[in-house]
Amino acid sequence: xxxxxxxxxxxxxxxIMKKLIGAFLGLAYLAxxxxxxxxxxxxxxxxxxxxxxxxxxxxAPNVPPPITRKFATKVLxxxxxxxxxxxLADGVSYTFWTFGGKVPGKFIRIRxxxxxxxxxxxxxxxxxxxxxxxxxxxxxxxxxASSLTAxxxxxxxxxxxxxxxxxxxxxxxxxxxxxxANGMYGLILVEPKEGMTKVDREYYVMQGDFxxxxxxxxxxxxxxxxxxxIDEKPDYVVFNGAAGSLTGENALQAKKGETVRLYVxxxxxxxxxxxxxIGEIFDTVYQEGHTSNPVKNVQTxxxxxxxxxxxxxxxxxxxxxxxxxxxxxxxxxxxxxxMLKVVGDDNKLxxxxxxxxxxxxxxxxxxxxxxxxxxxKTVAKNKDDRVKLGANIYNSNCAACHQxxxxxxxxxxxxxxxxxxxxxxxxxxIKAVTGGLQGKLVVNGQEYNGVMPSWSLNDDxxxxxxxxxxxxxxxxxxxxxxxxxxxxxVAPNKNTAE
Numbered sequence: 271x272x273x274x275x276x277x278x279x280x281x282x283x284x285x286i287m288k289k290l291i292g293a294f295l296g297l298a299y300l301a302x303x304x305x306x307x308x309x310x311x312x313x314x315x316x317x318x319x320x321x322x323x324x325x326x327x328x329x330a331p332n333v334p335p336p337i338t339r340k341f342a343t344k345v346l347x348x349x350x351x352x353x354x355x356x357x358l359a360d361g362v363s364y365t366f367w368t369f370g371g372k373v374p375g376k377f378i379r380i381r382x383x384x385x386x387x388x389x390x391x392x393x394x395x396x397x398x399x400x401x402x403x404x405x406x407x408x409x410x411x412x413x414x415a416s417s418l419t420a421x422x423x424x425x426x427x428x429x430x431x432x433x434x435x436x437x438x439x440x441x442x443x444x445x446x447x448x449x450x451a452n453g454m455y456g457l458i459l460v461e462p463k464e465g466m467t468k469v470d471r472e473y474y475v476m477q478g479d480f481x482x483x484x485x486x487x488x489x490x491x492x493x494x495x496x497x498x499x500i501d502e503k504p505d506y507v508v509f510n511g512a513a514g515s516l517t518g519e520n521a522l523q524a525k526k527g528e529t530v531r532l533y534v535x536x537x538x539x540x541x542x543x544x545x546x547x548i549g550e551i552f553d554t555v556y557q558e559g560h561t562s563n564p565v566k567n568v569q570t571x572x573x574x575x576x577x578x579x580x581x582x583x584x585x586x587x588x589x590x591x592x593x594x595x596x597x598x599x600x601x602x603x604x605x606x607x608x609m610l611k612v613v614g615d616d617n618k619l620x621x622x623x624x625x626x627x628x629x630x631x632x633x634x635x636x637x638x639x640x641x642x643x644x645x646x647k648t649v650a651k652n653k654d655d656r657v658k659l660g661a662n663i664y665n666s667n668c669a670a671c672h673q674x675x676x677x678x679x680x681x682x683x684x685x686x687x688x689x690x691x692x693x694x695x696x697x698x699x700i701k702a703v704t705g706g707l708q709g710k711l712v713v714n715g716q717e718y719n720g721v722m723p724s725w726s727l728n729d730d731x732x733x734x735x736x737x738x739x740x741x742x743x744x745x746x747x748x749x750x751x752x753x754x755x756x757x758x759x760v761a762p763n764k765n766t767a768e
Contacts, residue, residue, distance in 0.1 A: 526614025
């Protein structure tokens with residue numbers, strides 16, 4: 271009996287020890303997990319290359335199709351550098367330096383283990399030498415050391431895609447910050463061997479900060495300002511190279527019930543983005559562009575300058591969803607704002623929409639009047655003067671709601687661009703500025719219901735800002751005079767939407 275008891279005890283202890291050893295080995299495996307990626311990189315380095323193909327590269331917001339092959343191949347990438355003038359904001363142009371003719375540069379999609387033969391071509395009309403640093407490259411300067419290219423020349427180098435993920439590329443020619451600030455950045459996706467999960471829509475969005483010698487909204491061709499770049503005080507912070515590049519006809523599209531994947535990068539050169547889609551929660555976020563272990567149910571995700579993330583979410587409710595940098599003055603004052611338009615039948619279970627609209631006024635309440643605003647000290651001598659002086663007043667007081675481009679914010683602030691409301695009569699606009707505005711308002715076929723405060727501006731200032739509005743964004747070109755304002759001015763808080 272004693273021997274049996276002893277043997278039983280030994281067996282029990284053996285089982286326990288086996289479990290403990292198993293647990294220990296499991297912990298050891300987890301502890302050494304950081305080395306698994308290095309092993310994968312070694313395997314990718316040794317993976318044999320089969321065949322050859324030309325990379326499909328696309329302009330933002332479009333993305334090349336997913337890679338379906340199950341083997342590594344040689345991929346030829348041809349990318350041309352172009353220096354060219356283009357729109358930065360309404361009435362504002364800028365000489366961009368680009369990879370492929372647009373900002374951001376072409377989206378490049380390859381597979382883990384691929385051998386990439388990269389051709390960088392510097393257009394003969396360009397003035398500057400350029401190179402490229404791809405963060406997906408293992409090698410000196412990410413390729414920059416092998417790709418410095420003079421105008422009218424081409425450089426060729428190759429690299430093995432050892433690590434899967436979403437990576438930024440940019441020019442690294444001195445002064446690096448200037449080249450990046452002028453728009454020389456883009457994204458390269460190295461798909462994992464197992465491929466990406468299937469989604470219905472994929473889009474490419476990249477944020478950049480721009481530094482101009484003129485102030486935000488100042489018209490004409492604006493040169494780069496190195497001093498503002500050094501001080502990290504951008505005049506514009508935009509998606510895909512220009513204010514409004516992802517709004518209106520250029521808005522992203524989806525249908526109710528679809529899953530959308532956004533590949534989002536930040537070129538910089540300086541600012542970190544607090545990326546957010548108003549009215550959506552990211553189901554998954556692959557932070558810092560890695561392809562495993564996503565974070566779930568994210569409201570806002572930080573993306574550093576020179577970094578990238580991608581996120582997926584299902585759109586359950588139709589409507590307009592606003593993409594922003596949630597450092598909100600960048601969105602509503604400097605241009606970092608886009609739109610995703612989702613069409614389909616209402617989903618009242620998930621979101622009811624407004625079910626009641628009643629007036630609520632606390633005792634003694636009234637529409638707030640904005641504090642006095644100092645306008646232009648110079649008296650306008652003609653219409654052109656009014657437009658110039660009015661632009662400053664608009665950018666200081668009106669652009670936060672109606673946007674620097676006059677497009678407004680859907681369902682919140684009505685547009686002033688091509689507005690049928692102000693086109694009716696000067697008096698409508700004058701009454702809105704001097705007396706404020708409240709109640710339901712239909713502008714360009716869309717209903718708004720909010721409050722606009724009255725502005726403490728003198729007759730000259732009102733005339734100037736309205737003349738600027740009438741002479742911007744496709745409006746009628748009318749001039750509003752101080753006499754017009756005197757004739758139609760109303761007392762603050764006395765104007766109701768018609």
